């Protein structure tokens with residue numbers, strides 16, 4: 001089964017905790033602070049591996065957690081940073097944040113990497129908090145939690161050739177005779193529900209990858225039928241094989257079919273209108289074929305390349321394979337993947353530091369909303385007695401105290417910042 005989408009949970013490693021420790025030396029009475037910083041948590045990093053073609057691996061492994069940084073140690077030793085968790089993905093993988101739908105990374109070329117979940121910073125040990133006024137601080141930070149999120153991986157099939165056409169025109173039959181793919185074939189419409197990939201060996205050291213796609217119908221570009229969710233696969237192929245039931249075996253008109261499918265392609269994405277195309281006139285074993293083909297050729301003119309075949313009897317198959325291989329040789333390798341401007345291909349965004357805060361009232365409580373302070377609350381280890389003092393100092397310095405006072409807070413009122421609830425002391 002071909003998998004082209006996967007949902008995965010990723011979490012960067014937590015930072016190691018900073019340490020509160022003091023020197024204890026034989027002849028020194030009061031040793032100075034000696035608690036080291038915690039190490040940085042590991043990142044989850046995706047790397048493009050050329051050899052991969054599908055997201056099938058992500059069906060079995062859906063959780064990727066990087067390891068945490070080591071805690072800080074005494075004698076001012078820092079905790080070790082952790083080794084990144086490197087995950088291989090096939091070229092053409094687009095990574096979305098599953099909650100915001102924001103593109104996190106568009107992974108195209110071999111070896112390209114992107115940090116998908118950042119590891120947390122290590123907390124600072126008490127050495128870092130020492131100053132002349134407080135030479136022996138009992139403060140250390142906890143490690144910052146690693147970034148975590150649910151992501152969606154999307155792989156646009158990296159096929160050279162896409163088989164496009166109405167249902168039941170013989171697309172699956174065709175891929176089954178030109179490759180080892182064994183798709184379901186049946187006379188009812190929408191037999192094919194998901195793309196099948198097949199590698200075609202031309203027999204002369206040339207090969208290419210073909211994608212058999214679900215049938216398209218009118219309105220496909222806006223979601224009618226099944227085809228539209230697979231039209232995006234067509235976007236990344238270099239060549240379209242437009243398969244037509246030339247016998248008109250279901251009472252269809254081959255020329256009208258041809259026009260209708262091309263219109264759907266164009267309505268879905270203008271660029272598909274100019275994508276190189278070979279028309280495959282199938283079912284030529286049936287008696288109506290010859291006459292219909294003559295008429296079709298007259299209508300489309302000599303510009304359109306047409307190969308007539310019968311997927312059922314294998315007539316014309318080898319000629320078709322050579323024609324495709326020849327055509328592919330003239331086409332650039334690159335547009336396999338639509339090129340994105342470098343600056344659009346954002347890898348990850350550094351969040352701007354938010355220094356502002358706002359205050360509002362929640363019943364009897366004053367709530368201070370501030371990304372910076374909330375982060376600090378999360379990181380500060382309030383079990384050390386200097387921590388509260390230091391936090392109070394920061395609130396004063398940022399002007400939070402003054403703002404609360406202005407807002408009407410008086411001695412003894414309750415204030416909340418993130419998870420921290422405390423009394424306002426004026």
Ligand SMILES: Nc1nc2c(ncn2[C@@H]2O[C@H](COP(=O)(O)OP(=O)(O)OP(=O)(O)O)[C@@H](O)[C@H]2O)c(=O)[nH]1
Pocket residue numbers: 165166167168169170171172173174184185186187188189190191192193213214215216282283284285286309310311312313
């Ligand atoms: N006579 C004849 N019948 C064919 C030929 N190729 C395919 N068929 C028949 O046409 C029917 C549909 O074939 P499929 O290959 O399943 O068609 P499809 O285009 O993949 O259809 P969907 O997956 O529904 O879009 C089957 O009954 C096939 O046996 C051919 O060259 N000649």
Ligand SMILES: [Mg+2]
Pocket residue numbers: 171172173183184191192212213214215
């Ligand atoms: Mg099919």
